[in-house]
Amino acid sequence: MSDPAPEPGFVSLVSAGPGDPELLTLKAARRLAEAEVVLFDDLASGPVLDHAGPQAELIAVGKRAGRPSARQEVVNQLIVQHAQAGRRVVRLKSGDAGIFGRLEEELIALAEAGIPFEIVPGVTSASAAAAAFGMPLTRRLTARRVQFVTGADITGQLPQDINWAALADPTVTTVVFMGQRSFPKLAEGLAMHGLPGTTPALLAEAVGHPGQRLIASTVAELAQMLQAQGPASQPGLILYGPLALPKQAG
Template sequence: MAGPDAKGDAKGFVSLVSSGPGDPELLTLRAAARLRQAEVVLYDDLSSGPILELANPDAELVPVGKRAGRPSAKQEHVNALLVEYALAGQRVVRLKSGDAGIFGRLEEEIIALNEAGIAFEIVPGVPSAVAAAAAAQIPLTRRLTARRLQFLTGADVTGALPRDINWAAIADPATTTVVFMGQRSFPDLARGLQEHGLSGETPALFAEAVSHPHQRLIRTTIAALAEMLADAPVTQPALILYGPLAQGPDQG
């Protein structure tokens, strides 16, 4: 597919750029280059801050973030903006947090661009789950005891715990499981895990504001974490990682 500098018709070009967990030093070189070339940047709330300082100073910056419990741009509106700016001949960066392909609504934007006949590229990034494990100085897999890695969303479209959970898979004690968007629903999730045979003493890692200056990492167990989150307000984005590796190598 043609790149962002291709000249062939009046349409612009869209780069669907993954910004990683938020630290500008974790951006890929391609992501940084696309920001410098951009004429318009549509950015997520979690991709704001220092990363936007890398954008073309003449670029139009458009916030389109979606955060639970706060006024948010509808996905249909974001899709429409992407198409509108590209049809006007602009080089557009859609800046998405983490890796756009992991619970990032990437597919909806791809469909909208394809339907409008707009050329685009996908620039991958460091997934927040990988950054969280690195910050905690743990691996995500281990021979024999953690041979499988799985990502799970802790919220359906209403914000509640999804009903169609494969409990056998996520209660597997030999698996590393990472829960995205699960702070509110984790007490219910932990209850279900224990009902399906996973010990409440299973190690868990609570990783908040990963790669940001106010990052917080808490090593605990699924039972204790569920108790901690039961009445806790959600003020920062966070991931929950549980399984045999979450305790860290310094503890056995």
């Protein structure tokens, strides 16, 4: 049995998945249909918003590197204001909201304002990218651990406090979010800490969108390609490790 629609003055922090509307959860689609206002990320727009009802006010609050973006403080304020006005609010976030989605900052703002909320989990782009490449993220004996890391700090550069031993572990599947710009520098550090440059690596851009691009390579070759390519035109993530060998990339 599905849970009832939330009362007015309630916020649903909804994960939109990687962009393919067919990867929305049933609960995410239902909350969109019930919403009176939807504050959405750039990557959670497009066909996903078709699930919003005709009564919903749609407000873009997305953040994209190198483009004008709403400050997080402004987004928090908008969420709180609409909920305090007695509206059913959906904060639509790309991927899974709990993975590099600034979810905690919005939760804190809601808690401080005394506004009830729920979190609706979704498909992370890491899982969607692995599925697109036809690969698992883990395997008994070969890759018993998977790690999600960010390739960018608040300035957009490679973070300084990297656990190099963990990231250079050749028996782990590593997924780097927001790392196209910094991956060449990351690859240098990985080589210095013992990870072979021939380690399989995959680049997935615009996962779940019509412009999806999948590239199979190695850590060293992918770093060279991204260095020569310059700033990325599409959002993407990088997977490397023993399982990063696509079975049906395309």
